[in-house]
Amino acid sequence: MPGSLVFVYPALRRVRAPGPPWQWVAGACWRYPRGPDSGIEAIEDHPVVQVAVPDMEAYARWAGKSLPTEAEWEFACRGGLDRKIYAWGDSFQPGGRIMANTWQGDFPDQQFALHGFSGTSPVGSFPPNGYGLLDMIGNVWEWTADWFAMPDTRNKSCCIPGNPTGGSESGSIDPQAAVAGLPRRVIKGGSHLCAPNYCQRYRPAARAAQAIDSGTSHIGFRCIIRS
Secondary structure: OOOOEEOOOOHHOOOOOOOOOOEEEEEEOOOOOOOOOOOOOOOOOOOOOOOHHHHHHHHEEEHHEEOOOOOHHHHHHHHHOOOEEOOOOOOOOOOOOOOEEHHHHHHHOOOOOOOOOOOOOOOOOOOOOOOOOOOEEEEEEEEEEEEEEOOOOOOOOOOOOOOOOOOOOOHHHOOOOOOHHHOOOEEOOOOOOOOOOOOOOOOOOOOEEEOOOEEEEEEEEOOOOOO
């Protein structure tokens, strides 16, 4: 049956188990992000989740827009700042202010939710970056248009293209994966499940790989318009 991956939060788990507590839920999709008994009526101002690459590409075509490359996404995320750790500077919580929806506590069994959100949050709940863009850090991971490839540090070029793109579809396949043969795209930004003890990929420079068929409850996307 069609379905998707849903994260089960600590308060909803009966037995503590090692590793990220994900469950495959039949019927989970963007309309029912936690399964058939859920809905989006109360979270229509949250980012869409449970979308795989074919879903978001179909939406982008329908909307007359595009998906950003990894380089475009990172440029936008930095908001005009150069070589800073986060989208707002070098301090994760400047002056004690929480700047993004990330995991508060030790993942996955302790969530303090000091910012008031145990899952996704409404878009605009945290300050925009220098370009006025919202939720570039945390909340949900975001798909990009680039195929995942490890950086080649052997032959580093002196002249980097203005908008470099990723690798090839065939080269993005991980031969060590449990389900081999699935191409992977780059995802950026981290999510509300990223915590210092587990994943600090809410940094603009950080990246991860995701198989193109995998929708989850913590991955979404945004579109761009190129002039």
